[in-house]
Amino acid sequence: MPERTGPPGRRPRADAQRNRSHILDVAEGYFAEHGIAGSLDAIARRAGVGPGTLYRHFPNRDALLAALLEARNAELVSRRDRIHDEAADATEALERWLEALGDWVAAFDGLPEPLRAALREESSPLALTCEGFITTTDDFVRAARDEGGARPGVRGRDVFLGVLAMAWVRGAAMADDQAPPALDALLRTGWAAPADEA
Amino acid sequence: MPERTGPPGRRPRADAQRNRSHILDVAEGYFAEHGIAGSLDAIARRAGVGPGTLYRHFPNRDALLAALLEARNAELVSRRDRIHDEAADATEALERWLEALGDWVAAFDGLPEPLRAALREESSPLALTCEGFITTTDDFVRAARDEGGARPGVRGRDVFLGVLAMAWVRGAAMADDQAPPALDALLRTGWAAPADEA
DNA sequence: CGACCATACGGAGACACCCTCCGCTTTGTC
DNA sequence: GACAAAGCGGAGGGTGTCTCCGTATGGTCG
The missing domain is CATH 1.10.10 (Arc Repressor Mutant, subunit A)
Known part of the structure; x- marks a missing residue:
């Protein structure tokens, strides 16, 4: 390109x-x-x-980063298509998409920070990419919700931010090798036990 | 002091x-x-x-920050005690503690970052404080779990990191005023709908 | 009360980073 | 081969972190 x-x-x-x-x-x-x-x-x-x-x-760090991510973006998009083809149901698809997103955001150590900044400042080459993947995430979330696999009221944007946040905080828990799966589980099901009556 | x-x-x-x-x-x-x-x-x-x-x-930014937080730490500890006294059950107590933690970490804009760094580098005046509050969080989590309000397998450390992560990512969604509650809900219950059968 | 010494102060300045500007070189074209 | 446009390199300005050291200040003891 x-x-x-x-x-x-x-x-x-x-x-x-x-x-x-x-x-x-x-x-x-x-x-x-x-x-x-x-x-x-x-x-x-x-x-x-x-x-x-x-x-x-x-012109700045974000531009360099964006250029560097270009190739990986393409890979992520193709992974999205593969998930669409292969996943048995929408919930599994969402799960696999979030895993793919997690891999993408872990491409470089510290990547979550500029992505978050781009999302707030808007005028960054990274912002556009993020918004695109937020939309994709929302598509997956909606499909899973229609199927009953995702909680109503949960938006794709929130889930994307959640993935970003968990990737960010993962950097704090290097030595703790059970933290990564625990954080993934936390994002999936939260800390609260499912109540019979809320 | x-x-x-x-x-x-x-x-x-x-x-x-x-x-x-x-x-x-x-x-x-x-x-x-x-x-x-x-x-x-x-x-x-x-x-x-x-x-x-x-x-x-x-000697460095962390030391200054730690000194600045000292007063707020005391306030957080007293809030913990108040929760212990007032909360009707352990689940409500955990909820209120997490809210208190969220306020604490929002004391200054950008605070989550040095806290995360402290947690990874260990040798920071902030690290000790964090570890203390992680322990407190774990106490609350255990109590809620014994009561059936918190999911088994969830550790206090993970929940603390989750609060930190959500506070961090909140900074990306200024304009979006429904993001903060959505992120809190995400941490509490996750994106997945409670399944009758997993 | 005056002298002495540890303690603490201020600011010059070394160093790193980001980014810009401009004179010179390289490339493509006629 | 010559000419203009495109691109290059590096000097250097601005800002931030942090250190070092000559000097001033505060506490203490004769």
Whole structure:
């Protein structure tokens, strides 16, 4: 995908394309190693380009992140389609979708933070992606609700935020290896025991 | 509470005590205004002291935060006692405790982040406080479970992390005024509808 | 009351990060 | 081969964290 959207100008010069994709490669490794908060200047240095070059291609951290996520977004979308094809019922589909979302958001250490910021600030390349997946989540939730598998009143947006929140807090419980499944269970069924009478 | 723990040396000089408490006052206002991430040097400036003075009293942001929370911790503890006295049953007690925890963690905008970091890094003045409240949460959870109000297998630590996570993600949904209650409900009962047969 | 010393103060400044601006080089084209 | 546009690199401004050290201040003891 060499072009952002439409072709308003002619296509970029060869060296620009080379630099862009090399920066992306380096950033991928750097973020995987140091987490999402690593220094952008350091990435430029490691890529052997000046800071100006990096910032021309990606005006800020979110833009770089968004470009990095592009490939994974595609994977997530195809996973959504696969779930639609394979899942026996809507509840299982929702479960599998949430698992896929959880994997997506765990692509880099610290990713939940910029996603949350994008959701609040709106004007971020990440915001659009998130809104798309929120809509998808809502579709899954509605289907599960129609089937009786999801609680009425629960919105896709809330569940998405829940997944984000759990992924975020998971980072606090490294040593505790029973925390991840416990947090997933918490999001699924909550802490309260089902009451015969509320 | 003029002394940290025990009296290992003589008590601090008068000007030191004055500065310390004045810095605390200013920081309270500054964090309330700009959120937890505001500049520490700016706080020092507003307090009319050099940066060195601020950093001598509070070696880092966490230390300052911990000192600021001290008063609220006391309030939270007394609220816990009040809940113990007043709550009709253990489930209601847990509910009210979680509400109290939610208020505590919302004391400053952005507070969840350093709390999470403290929990993972361990060596932070905030970590000890958190661990204490995790234990308290576990007590409430156990009592509710014995009564049948809380799901078996749910640990106090997980619920505490859940409260933290929901408080964190709440910051993403400012404009959406139905998100806060929805997130609380999500933590309480999850997204899944209670099944007659699992 | 004056001298002495530990304690505490202030601010200069080292360092890291983000990001911009601009003179120079590279690329594509005629 | 020459010319313009596109792109490059890095110097440097702004901000923030945190340290170091010469100096001032407060408590104490003769």
